[in-house]
Structure formats: C-alpha cells, structure tokens
Amino acid sequence: MTLEPNSIAELQELLPQSQRVGGVSLEAVAELVEHVPEDMTAIAQVGMTLAEFQSRLAKANQWLPIDPPHPETVTIGELLANNLNGPRRFGYGTIRDWLIGLAVVLPDGRLIRNGGKVVKNVAGFDLCRLFVGAKNELGVIVEAAFKLLPMPEAEAHLAKRCDSLGQAEELLEKIWASDLQPMVLDLHRIDGEPVTLVVGFAGPSADVETQSDAANALGFAAEASLDYDARFRQTAPNFSSLAPGNLISALRNLSDEPFVARAGNGVIYHASAIPSEAPSPDLQKRVKAIFDPKGVLAG
C-alpha cells in the first residue's frame, strides 16, 4: 500500500495504523527549511525534487554534489532512501558523505532527529547513515540537512572512443597513475557504439584547462555529454560492485553486453546485474525487527 499524507503530522498518525507500506508520497512535504550560504549547509523536506533543491542553492552559487539520473523528478527522499548517485560519484562520493542530519518518522509514529545542522558532529550514534539506502524500510525520512559545496568555477567532460577494452584499460591506468584529478571516470559501451572512456574535471578554471589539455594530448575529445548515464540506467538499473582494479576483467566477462561503469569506484551498471546479497544476514534481520517490529513498512 502507498500513503499520501499531507503533512509530517499526518504521516505520524497514519503509519502506526498501516501494514506493509510500500511507498510514501510526500509531495506535500517539500519546503526548503533553511539554506545558510555562509555555513554552506541547507535543510530540505524530502518531497522537494533534487532539481528544485539545486536551483534554490544555485542562487548562492552552491550545490549538493550528487548527480543521479532525472533530477527533475527524483525527490530528496528518493535520493536518500535509495542512495542514488551518478557519474560525478568518483569525485564527490555519495549522499552519505554530504548528509549531516535527518528527521525520520518511525513505524510507531515517533518523529526522531539524528545528527544536526553543523558540518562536524559526533554526538550520539549515527542513524543518518543507517537510514540512507534503507529504502524507507526502517522509518520514513521526512527532512534532511546537508553540507554543500561552492559550484565549481569550471567543469569539462571529455570522451575517447577506444578500439578495444585493452586500449581502454591502458588509457585508464595511465590516468589513474597520473597527476590528473578527474571527478568523473566512466567507461561505457552502449547504443552499439565502441567502448568509450569519459573523464570530467571540475574546480578552478586554470586547473580544468590544464587537465583538459592533458586529456586532449591522450586523444580525448572535448564537450562530451553525461546523458548516457540516465539513458542507459533506465534499461539497467542494477549494478555489480567490485574493487576498482578488477573492473576490466569483469567487463571482459560481460562479452558483448552493454554497460556503463564507474571505473574509479568499481561499479558496473548492466542488464544482467543482480543486486548483491546483504552480508551479516542476522544483524540485518535484527535491524528490521527492532526498528519495525510490527511490519508497518514493506521490506
């Protein structure tokens, strides 16, 4: 069943009376609670779309450096519940790295807060990270505080089509060992096209220029778009995860299957990927049993 409460209070009331809630639409809970540019922090309610959040932050030339597909429809809540991210993950990490506080409605209706709104804080246990990626199976996230970054002065993405995975590997290793500091390091083979290596740089314009020149010298062509990520992941939402050094051999095993890979992170999106089993199954079950003993939430 799906809930569509009009407020946090209504969600607190509805949840304890429900069973196996599979989705909560919080479109009505979508305010920007606070954005303090001097602190580089912001608090948003989860019904707000990522694109709306970014456009509000952009007024102060700041952003949340997470770039999942379809920001115009993805809400802050979905971003957190599913730990979504995109090509810039190599440079900026995941939403866990930027989250500093949460408000969550627990299955019994209690509204709890964890963390806070300051960028450094170790008071109490870290429930924030537990709830990220938990798909709202332990509680429903309603509000989140983030630390932010200034928008980079410049950003450039470059691509090179390779003749083979072997050639891509050679280039990749060259970049890995160099002084270049790519924020994007992707490999893809989609739409029947050859293997393509994508690099992205961001930061002070002088650095972006120098690094782009260096990439040009390696045969990369400028002005690549990153839209392959959203397009391809619609057809292949699941991924395999492995140590980055094992990436190429894993790609070889895919034979001709199309893929998008985060080469720096060791993540490969492809159609035949199977979501990985959770390790420590006893602990996992205990988490669910303790936070949602009555099975109010699905999962």
Add this chain to the structure above:
Amino acid sequence: MSMNREPNKEQLTRRLAKIVGKDAVLADERELVVYECDAYTLQRNSPTAVVLPRSTEEVAAVVRLCAEMDVPIIPRGAGTSLSGAVLAVDGGVMIALTRMNRVLNIDPRNRRALVEAGCVNAWITRDASAHGLFYAPDPSSQTACTIGGNIATNSGGPHTLKNGVTTNHVLGYEMILPDGTIEWLGAEPDGGEEVGGYDLRGAAIGSEGMFGVVTTVLVRLMKTPPAFKTFLCVFESVDEASQAVSGIIAAGIVPAALEMMDQLITQALEEAYHFGFPLDAGAVLIVELDGLAKGVEQQAKRVEEVCLQNNASEVRLAKDDAERAALWKCRKRAFGAIGRLSPNYVTQDGVVPRSKLPEIMRFIRSVSDKYELRIPNVFHAGDGNIHPLILYDEREPDQVKRALQAGHDILDKCIELGGSVTGEHGIGAEKIDFMAKQFSKDDLDAMQQLRRVFDPDKRCNPHKMFPGAKRCAEFAQRAQITA
C-alpha cells in the same frame, strides 16, 4: 542491569590467561593504574583486568568468555580519548588492541590499506606515502591514536574540512560483537565499495566502542595533492580572524584546513617551540590550500585578498615543506604547550554553524571573565569546531568547580546556536548530561534501538553516552597521573 559486577577475579584472570597467555593479562592493581582513565582525567576507575590480545581469534575468545561470565567489556586503543570513552566505569575486562598494530597491506591500485585496529593513525600514511597516497583523517594525536579508536569516535582533525572525517574514509572493518560473533561490516578487502543491505558499517562508526571490538580495518587512501600552499595570517583580534574565515568560505574556497589560534595559544607555542609566531597578535589563522599548482595559486591570491580586507597585519606563506611541516607540528602540539600556562586544563569540544563563530568566541570571553579563568582557543575554524581550553589548578577545589561550570556554559551556548556539544571527541562519560539537552527522549530511544541490534545486553562499554548512566564514585579527587 544484571551484569556481574564482582566476577570471581581469580577465575576470570586464569581463564583469560588460558586464551591470551599470562604475559597478555594485567590484573595487578599497580599495573592497572595506567588503564584507569584516558586523556579525560576527571573520572577514574580500574578495570577488573586488561587483556592484550594478538589476533582476531584471541579477541573473539576473550569476548565469548566475558559473555559467558556476564562481565562488561571495554575496547581500548591508545587511550587518547578526551571524553572518558574508555573509562571502565564499573570494572570489567578492558581489551587493549595495542599489540594488534600492523599495517597488513597497502593496495596502491585500489587505493586501500588493510590494517589491524591497534595500528597508529600516522603509520598508514607513513607506509602509503611511497605510493603517492595518504590516509586523510589526521587527529592531532595521530602519532599515538589508533585506527580502531578513530572508528569508535569517528575522529576528525585539522584536514577534515575538505576531506571529511573517519566515516568518509573507512570502507569496511571486522568487528567482534559482544556475544563473540565475528562480523565484517562494509566493503571487504578485495570487494566492491557497494555492499547490500542496511549500512551497518556507517551505523557503527562513532558508536564509541559500545557495539563491539573492531579488529581489522580497510581504509580508503587518497592521492597526495601535487601542490600545497600554507599561510599564517595574523590578525589583531579573534573577531577579525573569524570574519576572514567567513570571507574565505564566501569566496567559494574550501581550503584543506582552516585553523585558528588565539593569543594565549600562540604565546605558549612560541615559548615552547620558537616557530616565530607574532606575540602581539590577537589571533592567527592557518590556511592550507592543496590541489593542482595553478588552481592553488589562483585561490592563494584570493585568500590573501580576503585576509587583507579583514585587516590582517601579515599574511605569511610557508616558504617550503620544512616550514609547512614545522607549522603543523606546532599546531598539533598546541595542547601540549598549555602545560606551560597552567597545571591543569579541560579541553572542550563544541560545534557551531560557521557563521556563529564570532558570537561563540565573544561568549567564551565573557565566560572567561565571569569565572575568572583563562580560556585559550585553538580550533578548526573552517568547520565551526571550537576547542576552548579551560585552565585551572586542581589543588583548588573551587577552580575545578568553576572550570567544569565554564565548560557547561560554553556547551549550552553551542546547542543554543544550533550546534553540537561534540565535533570529534565524543560523549563518553564526560558529556552524558548534554545528550538530553541536544536530543529529545525519542531521539535517544532510537539510538538505544540501534544499540540493541549490536549489544542487547548493554554489556559493551557500558554506562556511557545515555542519561541515567552510572558514574564513578571517585570524581575529580585524585592527583593526575604523572606520565
């Protein structure tokens, strides 16, 4: 709580010795003195015994024995915690990881290091630097503190402004749960960084040793940036230095580190280490930029402008690596230099939103006047993480009382300004009373739910963090251990 407060000590130590060997069990009162507190010395109590295991298997066997005998366990690294996190409030078996201190593997291709929990923080970078890599979190005690302890407190350090804290750099670790089960949480040494299920790795970092005993740790290494510029910026007042901090952030620059020291600190440091700090400056900022050469150059110009706009009397650039290293050495030894100013001090650790720095610094001055105690400040200005050092003399009971009260006032103010009572030192035994001020009862109950996942019997590092916990009978009465 049904813990076995007075286990048969003779039987306990005999059975412990069977597991780890006689030389790895300390039970004599004289030997235990070292383990009766950490760097927070206001509360002390001896554990029933200390064990020094050498392997995961030994740790697990010790933990299973303690479960069987229903004895508390207290994991301990180097004991550098500043909040009494490793205090044996009610006795129990302290498991010290100091003999499990090896760097097991540096994996340059995957930019990872596998180390034992007792490995000293600085040793990771020492071994990784040959590959142009480093381990980012750098607490001031990094030449002594262990990576296991860093996980317990989610340690930060001066360079966390840009790079983040421990939880952002620990990929996975092995932990012995209080029932003796061995679990690996997060990414495995040869595995991917994405792990299915709930993020138990993240949930247990910063749990102050209350969820189990960490034995082996997989950390992320970063590439050493090719260029650094480190400035010492001199200001007439703390206010002007605070304004410069805001100005640098407003200019869209995130320095690698942005640290402030006030006059009392620089004077003490100068006397101790003769770095060349100006003695008449109200405050100095250390601003470190890192990255690629041109960008660092571009940002350096901007930093200089911002500082001069805020009336910096001098913006001095460290001329080479040696001078940069000397500056950081001074900064990280600042607490040590305080010994020259006062027989005792309490290091406080609060956080405010960056924009509230001028306000909290003014408040600290008023507290200093009110309680007639000197309060030097050395802190992570870029993070809004303050470290007022409240000086007192423990031979005068009234001063002890005033020092504690001054600390409380400052922490209350941090909460009022939207901050936190700890940015990196943790709650431990010290700040229990503040938890109910910063969090609601429901917030705290949710934390206890998480605790139940790992330690349903509340036997692992008990009497910490939560209001209502038992305290040591002996509080602030004895002379400090002379190390």
